Amino acid sequence: MDGRLVEKAVKSLEERGIRVCLADSGAGALEMIGEIIRSGPVALSNDEYIAGLGLCQMLRAGKIEAFVAGGDTVPRDPAGGESESLSKADRRDRLARALEGAAWGVTGAAAIAADTGSILIMEEGGCSHLVSALPPAHLVVAGAGCITPTLGEALSRCRQLSRRSLNRPLAGRISIISGPSMTADIQGVPVKGMHGPLEVHLVLVREEGKEAGAAV
Amino acid sequence: MRPDQVLRYRIERGLSDKTASSIRSLLRMASKIRISGCVGRWPELAGQVREIKEKSAAGLESLLEQAASRMEKNGFRVFRAATNREALDYISGLVAGGLVIKSKSNAAKEIGLARVLEEKGCRVVESDLGDRICQLGNITPAHPIGPAIHVPVDRVAQIFSNELGGKIPADPSEIVGAARKLFRRNFLQMDVGITGANAIAADTGSVVLTENEGNIRLIAGLAPVHIVVAGIEKIVPTLEDAVKVAHTAAVYGAGQDIGTYITVITGPAEPAEVYVVLLEQGRWEALRENFEETLYCINCGSCLMECPVYLEIGENYGSRYVGGIGVLQSTFRESFQKALESGLDLCLNCKTCINRCPVKIDTPRHILRLRRKAAPGRPPAEKILLGRQKAGPQGEGAAFLIRGAERLLGKRDEALHGWRLRRPLGSVDCRRLMPSATKKTFLAGQRGFTLPGAGTRVAFFTGCLINLFCGEIGDSALSLLRRLGVEAAVPRRQMCCSMPNLAAGDWEGALAMITANIDLFEREGADAVVTACATCGSTLREYPVLLDGDPRWHARAVSFAGRVMDITVFLSGLPGIKNFRGEFPSSVTYHDPCHLARAQGVREEPRALLAGIPGLKLAEMSDPDACCGFGGAFSLKFYQLACGIGSKKAASIAGSGADTVSTGCPGCVVHLRDVLQREGMKLKVMHTVEILEKALTGNRGGVRDGRPAGGKSR
Numbered sequence: 001m002d003g004r005l006v007e008k009a010v011k012s013l014e015e016r017g018i019r020v021c022l023a024d025s026g027a028g029a030l031e032m033i034g035e036i037i038r039s040g041p042v043a044l045s046n047d048e049y050i051a052g053l054g055l056c057q058m059l060r061a062g063k064i065e066a067f068v069a070g071g072d073t074v075p076r077d078p079a080g081g082e083s084e085s086l087s088k089a090d091r092r093d094r095l096a097r098a099l100e101g102a103a104w105g106v107t108g109a110a111a112i113a114a115d116t117g118s119i120l121i122m123e124e125g126g127c128s129h130l131v132s133a134l135p136p137a138h139l140v141v142a143g144a145g146c147i148t149p150t151l152g153e154a155l156s157r158c159r160q161l162s163r164r165s166l167n168r169p170l171a172g173r174i175s176i177i178s179g180p181s182m183t184a185d186i187q188g189v190p191v192k193g194m195h196g197p198l199e200v201h202l203v204l205v206r207e208e209g210k211e212a213g214a215a216v
Numbered sequence: 217m218r219p220d221q222v223l224r225y226r227i228e229r230g231l232s233d234k235t236a237s238s239i240r241s242l243l244r245m246a247s248k249i250r251i252s253g254c255v256g257r258w259p260e261l262a263g264q265v266r267e268i269k270e271k272s273a274a275g276l277e278s279l280l281e282q283a284a285s286r287m288e289k290n291g292f293r294v295f296r297a298a299t300n301r302e303a304l305d306y307i308s309g310l311v312a313g314g315l316v317i318k319s320k321s322n323a324a325k326e327i328g329l330a331r332v333l334e335e336k337g338c339r340v341v342e343s344d345l346g347d348r349i350c351q352l353g354n355i356t357p358a359h360p361i362g363p364a365i366h367v368p369v370d371r372v373a374q375i376f377s378n379e380l381g382g383k384i385p386a387d388p389s390e391i392v393g394a395a396r397k398l399f400r401r402n403f404l405q406m407d408v409g410i411t412g413a414n415a416i417a418a419d420t421g422s423v424v425l426t427e428n429e430g431n432i433r434l435i436a437g438l439a440p441v442h443i444v445v446a447g448i449e450k451i452v453p454t455l456e457d458a459v460k461v462a463h464t465a466a467v468y469g470a471g472q473d474i475g476t477y478i479t480v481i482t483g484p485a486e487p488a489e490v491y492v493v494l495l496e497q498g499r500w501e502a503l504r505e506n507f508e509e510t511l512y513c514i515n516c517g518s519c520l521m522e523c524p525v526y527l528e529i530g531e532n533y534g535s536r537y538v539g540g541i542g543v544l545q546s547t548f549r550e551s552f553q554k555a556l557e558s559g560l561d562l563c564l565n566c567k568t569c570i571n572r573c574p575v576k577i578d579t580p581r582h583i584l585r586l587r588r589k590a591a592p593g594r595p596p597a598e599k600i601l602l603g604r605q606k607a608g609p610q611g612e613g614a615a616f617l618i619r620g621a622e623r624l625l626g627k628r629d630e631a632l633h634g635w636r637l638r639r640p641l642g643s644v645d646c647r648r649l650m651p652s653a654t655k656k657t658f659l660a661g662q663r664g665f666t667l668p669g670a671g672t673r674v675a676f677f678t679g680c681l682i683n684l685f686c687g688e689i690g691d692s693a694l695s696l697l698r699r700l701g702v703e704a705a706v707p708r709r710q711m712c713c714s715m716p717n718l719a720a721g722d723w724e725g726a727l728a729m730i731t732a733n734i735d736l737f738e739r740e741g742a743d744a745v746v747t748a749c750a751t752c753g754s755t756l757r758e759y760p761v762l763l764d765g766d767p768r769w770h771a772r773a774v775s776f777a778g779r780v781m782d783i784t785v786f787l788s789g790l791p792g793i794k795n796f797r798g799e800f801p802s803s804v805t806y807h808d809p810c811h812l813a814r815a816q817g818v819r820e821e822p823r824a825l826l827a828g829i830p831g832l833k834l835a836e837m838s839d840p841d842a843c844c845g846f847g848g849a850f851s852l853k854f855y856q857l858a859c860g861i862g863s864k865k866a867a868s869i870a871g872s873g874a875d876t877v878s879t880g881c882p883g884c885v886v887h888l889r890d891v892l893q894r895e896g897m898k899l900k901v902m903h904t905v906e907i908l909e910k911a912l913t914g915n916r917g918g919v920r921d922g923r924p925a926g927g928k929s930r
Binding site: 088133152159181193196 | 242243246290343344345346349362363364365367368369372388389391392393395396399400404419420422428429430431433434436437438440455456460463473474475476477478479480481482483484485486487488
């Protein structure tokens with residue numbers, strides 16, 4: 001792994017207002033996330049890498065409410081009712097409401113661009129886009145292997161991943177995130193968290209030889 | 217109302233809105249350093265995006281096909297709207313009613329979508345915070361970047377308190393928190409979401425959008441029906457190109473290293489539906505008439521930040537798109553009448569926008585090209601004056617009219633060596649201080665032969681202003697050249713550089729003078745054509761562009777233009793230029809003429825020449841290359857604007873603490889004298905060559921009331 005590339009990425013990401021932690025292993029990452037996320041509910045995107053980390057179990061063991069968003073896992077409707085009979089639109093509505101109530105959204109990343117300090121989240125029919133948009137705090141867990149020197153190369157990586165796993169030129173959504181949601185529309189004063197997260201955290205896992213965080 | 221009346225009304229309206237004006241100045245100051253610093257960190261973007269946009273416009277037809285078919289494959293419904301009407305009808309058909317949430321979208325604004333949907337009974341909610349504040353408070357947006365930035369925080373708190381109930385503290389963070397809750401309710405009930413597109417990638421069929429707030433992401437993620445409205449000029453070949461365009465918009469528009477969010481939408485977020493409306497209105501016409509550069513615009517707004525006219529009157533300059541580029545867009549997307557009403561005549565040709573533009577759109581040149589269409593509608597007096605331009609050497613064809621106007625309609629101001637109209641004449645303001653035409657023109661005062669010099673032989677291009685009004689500048693220039701052993705010929709029959717005619721749209725007249733000049737100076741056979749007028753110099757050097765495609769003249773224009781040089785550049789290369797006999801014990805500030813600094817890249821030479829003069833202290837002003845507001849006929853027709861722009865210059869000059877202003881253009885000299893006397897400032901205004909000549913010859917000469925003594929003898 002290119003240490004200088006990681007260093008450059010971390011510097012750019014921090015300049016964008018993203019808080020970065022470096023972990024040496026999946027276990028180390030879990031420990032750090034435990035430090036960062038102190039209360040729930042936590043929405044986890046339906047992502048193999050995150051599932052593999054055992055994050056949901058860890059949070060629940062710490063008595064923090066956690067749920068996996070998207071896929072077949074639909075959060076329980078507070079008003080009751082059977083999830084199996086829900087239409088796609090209703091499922092989506094219910095998901096949006098659950099995410100609206102979450103304190104954290106946790107996603108993986110398809111790529112990280114070192115030059116612009118951007119996290120790229122890619123998905124096809126999932127909901128990591130919403131998991132990263134609705135809760136007031138967003139945490140990204142990703143392997144350092146997904147860092148590319150430039151944003152252009154990060155997009156090429158997205159193309160490769162799309163072709164490999166979907167056999168399509170590009171997955172349905174890419175969110176390129178370069179900091180917390182911002183506005184300066186009231187008298188020019190910068191304020192975080194207008195429509196999206198007020199905080200963005202990245203836990204970067206430096207695991208040798210492991211391609212991690214390719215979330216499609 | 218006639219277009220010129222509408223324009224006058226818009227100017228008045230712009231000038232009277234002091235709040236908006238101070239916001240523009242504040243935003244300009246706040247963003248200037250940030251943007252230039254950021255642009256410096258991303259030096260490669262501008263060239264790359266220019267190339268992307270060139271390619272896109274050249275291959276627009278096939279890119280459009282490719283993008284449309286790719287997007288269909290991706291599951292979008294694509295509609296090509298030939299006109300605004302078609303776009304509106306199509307969207308009206310899609311939206312039955314309900315809650316429509318919108319993000320900022322140029323194309324939606326262009327077609328007037330919000331109003332049409334509201335008339336249909338939809339509830340339209342703007343989701344950009346600033347736009348929403350304006351919408352709820354019924355407030356006119358002050359600036360495209362910060363629409364509500366002028367609204368006091370307690371008023372904003374009150375607006376949201378009214379909406380939400382309760383009392384929200386007058387604190388931006390508190391208000392944002394409350395507004396977020398209010399917006400979330402809207403987003404979760406949204407029936408239709410509407411966005412624009414920063415770019416569309418043809419190869420992947422992706423819509424690319426950038427923003428900082430996150431409202432676009434929520435529309436794209438939550439709207440059951442998402443309608444994207446975008447002009448076809450947003451289509452670029454690849455995904456990487458599209459993201460580069462979005463990246464560049466943030467760098468140049470906001471001085472941000474990248475926008476907080478760039479969203480790439482390549483398929484609908486099921487079960488949602490995505491409709492893409494590709495707006496063609498006027499774009500093909502722009503391409504057909506060789507105005508493809510107008511399609512390169514990425515709407516970053518960077519050109520506005522320093523545009524002198526925009527800084528004066530804001531959105532009143534331009535139509536649905538703002539500023540000079542907006543005037544160009546309105547020509548093709550609305551009508552020529554709209555272009556006239558929105559300020560086709562307001563561009564000063566100062567070229568500030570070109571420097572600021574990431575894709576280097578030459579807006580001033582395109583505006584000049586379009587004014588050709590306006591020429592037949594010019595007032596008779598203007599037509600006569602312009603017609604007389606080609607009737608004699610530099611301004612002499614019209615000299616009797618100018619002298620007659622001074623004698624019959626003018627009131628002399630002896631103290632200021634000029635005159636004013638007794639009452640307004642057409643659009644010419646009677647407060648404008650005009651220079652008096654000298655009895656004998658400069659050219660008429662030249663001997664028919666030239667004194668042989670030691671080596672180099674140059675031809676001196678005089679220019680109308682020096683010829684009719686500022687002969688002393690010409691005298692100083694020639695005296696300098698001869699003293700330094702240069703043989704300087706002054707062709708008697710030289711014609712106006714043609715800028716006044718070009719600026720008024722009289723291309724036929726302009727071309728007649730251009731070709732006459734090329735012919736005349738070719739016969740002169742000099743090593744260089746030297747001028748002391750920045751505007752003449754820049755126009756002469758543009759002759760090849762003006763004669764582009766003319767097989768008889770183009771090559772000759774290239775060879776002619778290659779020999780044209782500003783006098784300060786020529787003097788800088790002469791060995792004797794440092795042999796000063798006298799001194800110039802003054803504090804001098806140098807004003808960069810637009811047509812010298814930006815048009816010809818001459819900034820260092822005049823400063824170096826001045827700095828070398830014994831006793832002279834060069835005191836830089838802030839923004840030395842900001843336009844003074846002259847703009848030729850502009851300062852006659854739009855005197856109030858010219859004074860507003862001039863006042864800002866005067867403030868910079870005052871800040872320098874200098875007692876003399878030096879500049880390289882007789883136009884700036886004339887205008888600055890008027891501006892400074894209006895501001896009650898006692899500084900002398902001199903052309904760089906006048907100062908140099910005094911220092912080099914040791915000729916005391918004396919400078920009286922800002923006007924050298926040499927001027928009156930003619």
